[in-house]
Amino acid sequence: MIYMSSLVIPANAENAGTEGTKPWMNTKLSAEERTELLLDAMTMEQKIQQIAISRFNENDKGDPVVIKRGGTSKYMNGEFAPQGTLPGCEFQDTGRQIKGIEELGIPTVRMTNGGTGVKGGSCHNDPLATGLPSTPGLAATFDHELNYEAGRILGEETRAFAHHVFLGPGMNLIRHPYGGRNYEYFSEDPYLTGTLAIEQTKGIQDQGVQVQLKHMAGNEQETERWTMGVQVPSQAMNELYMLPFEMTVRDADPASVMCSFPDVNGTYACDSSELLQDALRKNWGFDGYVMSDRRAIHDTVAAIKAGTNVELDWAPQYYTQEKIQEALDSGAVTEDDIDNLLRPRYIKMIEFGHMDEPFDKFMPEIVDPMANGATARKMAEEGSVLLKNDNGFLPLDGEPKSIALIGIETFAGAAKMSPRSVRDDNDYVVTPYTVTPQEGLENVIKELGYNTKVTYNNGSDPKAAAKLAAESDVVLLMVGDNPHETVDRETLGFPALNLKSGVAEQEPLIDAVMEANPENTVVVLKTSGTSIMPWLDKVPAVLQAWYPGMEDGNAVANLLYGKVNPSGKLPMTFGATEREAAFATEKQYPGTRQDTGKVGGPGPYGDGKSDQLIAQYTEGLEMGYRWYEANNVKPVFPFGYGLSYTTFEYGDLKVKKVRETGKGGKGALSGLDVSFTVTNTGDVAGKEAAQVYLTLPDEAGQPTKRLVNFEKVDLEPGESQRVTVRINHADSNHPFSYFVPEEPDNLANWADGEWATVDGKYRVHVGGSSADTPLEKDVPLNFKLDKENGKGNN
DSSP states (O other): OBOOOOOOOOTTHHHHGGGTSOGGGOTTSOHHHHHHHHHHHOOHHHHHHTTBOOOOOOOSSSOOEEEOOOGGGGGGOEEEOOOOSSTTOOOOTTOOEEOOBGGGTBOOEEEEEOSSSOOSSSSSSOOOOOOOOOHHHHHHTOOHHHHHHHHHHHHHHHHHTTOSEEEOOBOOOOOSTTOTTGGGSOOSOHHHHHHHHHHHHHHHHTTTOEEEEEEETTOOOOTTTTTOEEEOOHHHIIIIISHHHHHHHHHHOOSEEEEOSSEETTEEGGGOHIIIIIIIIIITOOOSEEEEOTTOOOOHHHHHHHTOOBBOSSSOSSSOHHHHHHHHHHTSSOHHHHHHHHHHHHHHHHHTTTTTSOOOSOOGGGOOHHHHHHHHHHHHHHHOEEEEEGGGOOSOOSOOOEEEEESOIIIIISOOOOOOSSSSSOOOOOOSOOOOHHHHHHHHHHHHTOOOEEEEEOSSSHHHHHHHHHHSSEEEEEEEOOOBTTBOOSOSSOOOEEETTEEEOOHHHHHHHHHHOGGGEEEEEESSSOOOOTTGGGOSEEEEOOSOOTTHHHHHHHHHTTSSOOOOOOSSOBOSSSSOGGGSSTTTTTOEEEOOSSOOSSSTTOOSSOOEEEEEOTTTTOOTHHHHHHTTOOOSBOTTOOBOSSOEEEEEEEEEEEEEEETTEEEEEEEEEEEEEEEEOSSSOEEEEEEEEEEOOGGGOOSSOEEEEEEEEEEOTTOEEEEEEEEETTSTTOTTOEEEESSTTOGGGTTOEEEEOOOEEEEEEEESBTTBOOEEEEEEEOOOOOTTTTTTTO
């Protein structure tokens, strides 16, 4: 029998220290003081146990769970008897717990997987939770408050599930449309990603739940994710891929960060001092802790020295008692190194109240599922992007008497939520309810008093679907993709899905409908991002709905019927071909094999025969809209694009220099105030996400302009609103600056360098997308900064 210690919280934590038995439980002391007292009281064996995940059975009943596996999975084995630390918590084989220590009063810490709903935690029985839209859909809202609300819901429901840490948000950039987990990430743009991740992080942590930003860094693909490597130029690494993490660390104070799988510029992320010491801690001042992704550590000593505070796995493989004791005995690591791993995590536990407040029962009563569902619907509505609407085909009205709802069950027969497993027939968040597309359509048709019949066809017989399409006044064709963890998309088309009911084909269905009644067909896309649409010119309207979540049916129907005016904007560029931009060559994605001396091939340990797969980010800064603009290539739909049922006009751009208030009058230049007017020139109320871009002087070597701010305005017909946004030189996204590597040709030293700001002509752009900025103004700027406040710290 494997003994698992129980969770014990002192009955009177504040007075515990006065008794002299556990002085670190005295809440009158600072978190730092309490942590030092605790570390002094711990044995080395206890310290080693506390730096690794140790799944165990927290239930209060049932038989012991026996795990017996062979081969490379033998380390997962064990017999797990119920310990009673969280009644009703069924044993979870992929549990994410750090087991508490009874005699020291250290509670067990539970973590739940991130994404757009609470699922995949330390208990097998997932809670009822809100199924939010996929993260690109949340990003497409261009709305700060809605993303804070997403965080609030995720944090609240994590707390109700008696879990302490939320593993998210995911902040890798959507470098290419094939990414198997792009539905977990915000955008191709680092500023949009960072800004909205800051909001989600604040929303989660305001509920008393720790955030764990992931996956830092270079985790832009799933193909051979455990063994593959990335080679990213230093400037691109700092200005693009690391920037969202830097912004969130600086502005939202996240408790923790997850280091990623890839070999980043020659060193695996979780073993990399360049990543976890130089960039994260030294350059940004991060004071939290780092946990590895599952099986992402490759070297015990390197990971300890780099500062990977916790090893995530079924059971430790590198942070074992034996391996660490061996490293201690040899002098490769010291007890101070081990203390350095524990210190920030304990400080965060104390700061969040997790050392003192019992998380010993589920609390579903603190969640209002209907209110959270209504908020999820609003997110799905405001994140959906109207891509095409010829001759005002949408919104629908009461004139059509018959609607053909066509599409395979995944996209047209059920609410489409973000995948949460590695199968085509995916697991999803366990929601209190869902709204199917047909239910949503019938709800709004009834509410508006129309006499329209909706008939659903699941596409299993394309001929029957085509017949229904031909006989119907309007066709709603709902199609999508189905990427998932560990597997990148194989096509930018619409794949066949292996469902429990059999193989469900989409392309033959699309062809049949396009042959039957294209002129009356609205295509609703439920995808993770870019799709190739050879039929685009045939149909009058296309709505990108992403994975709308549990309120899919209501949200999409409200948009189609104009009950809600679309206001989403694309958080990534929709290109025209299977190979272009940062995915133009195999060398860029998924990479080519190189003899690096490291294991390659699929699976956590490779296949024993392949060289390592290396993805080379040869495009540098020319990723996403930057590539299309720099190379004068017109995409199908640009970044930031989205139509409305009304129209907007921009005007009266004013750019004012902002100076620090100093003694004796004007201080140093600190930024810009950008002011402009947005007018609703149409006949219905609508929202517009106004975007502000900045082009740096030529000396900065940037390929094109960059997004530096945005604001969403809500306008009645004929209404105008004056918008002013401030762009500060000191902002965490370095809006006026560029990164100068210390050694540009030495990828291993990618974190060393400084942010520089050049004097010269800056151009401000304002408009409704990256490709449509009707307001532009050149401004000469001269940031006279002293060394302390300048290049290294702006």
